[in-house]
Amino acid sequence: MNDLADLVRRWDDQQAAYVAGREQRFTAMLDVLELTVGADRTIVDLGCGPGSLSRRILDRFPGARVVAIDYDPVLLTLARETLGGRATVLDADLTDPGWASFDGEVAAMVSTTALHWLRPDQLIRLYTQVHERLSPGGVLLDGDHFRFDARDAALRRIAADHDDTTQRAAFAAGAEDWTAWWTAASTHPTLAPHVPARERRYAQRVSAPETTVEFRLAALRQSGFAAAGPVWQFLDDYVVWAQKQGETGP
Ligand SMILES: C[S@@+](CC[C@H](N)C(=O)[O-])C[C@H]1O[C@@H](n2cnc3c(N)ncnc32)[C@H](O)[C@@H]1O
Secondary structure (H helix, E strand, O other), X not given: OOHHHHHHHHHHHHHHHHOOOHHHHHHHHHHHHHHHOOOOOEEEEEOOOOOHHHHHHHHHOOOOEEEEEEOOHHHHHHHHHHHHHHEEEEEOOOOOHHHHOOOOOEEEEEEEOOHHHOOHHHHHHHHHHHHHHEEEEEEEEEXXXXXXXXXXXXHHHHHHHHHHHHHHHHHHXXXXXXXXXXXXXXXXXXXXXXXXXXXXXXXXXXXXXXXXXXXXXXXXXXOOOOEEEEEEEEOOEEEEEEEOOOOOOO
């Protein structure tokens, strides 16, 4: 394994420390893709990072075409270098409406642990653009933490305790935390030249307010989707699915 592929493996271990059911979440998304739009279509990965989900899509559906989008120059480089020619990797800011200007029909868009960075107004605009860009019958799958609010205080506490337990176990087993992974990535000779651009782009970034799964489902329906619902859940970690009106193509 080369050192960039090893960094992606370490990214996966690091992310799994924060997302307890990450692999089950990926598998649920791939299963639903297969059951809805089929295997060999064009699928867009929004906030792809180093390409974790894109890679799993291509491994499971070798005939699929993947467009992987992110705004982090370091993670985009890692995705390009390790996905090779298997995916089209695009540099775009999902809060800028221009992100959707790539060509071609799209059967599905997917995202994991990424869209929580968008404010609620930005999220609704993104969902609306996703709806516009999908072919009839196309689907969106968004996997992320949708936090319980004060109405579900007990569940919120259980989910937070579970997060703590998962992180402690993962770090004890040797996974890096976010800071350690970024320290390693930032000093890699292929990635280091992209660190200043990353810092510039994300300098003004502030965390968006947390949103519940109910908000996500209402936002999807408000954005034009004919159907929407959760297809997978573990505590506050969900995959929500939404489908555009119409028949999916071949
Ligand atoms: C925690 S990482 C998850 C990456 C990958 N989806 C995964 O599951 O491993 C969040 C990703 O969202 C991307 N992201 C956040 N805000 C973005 C934006 N406005 N436009 C494009 N990508 C964004 C970040 O650059 C980062 O790659």
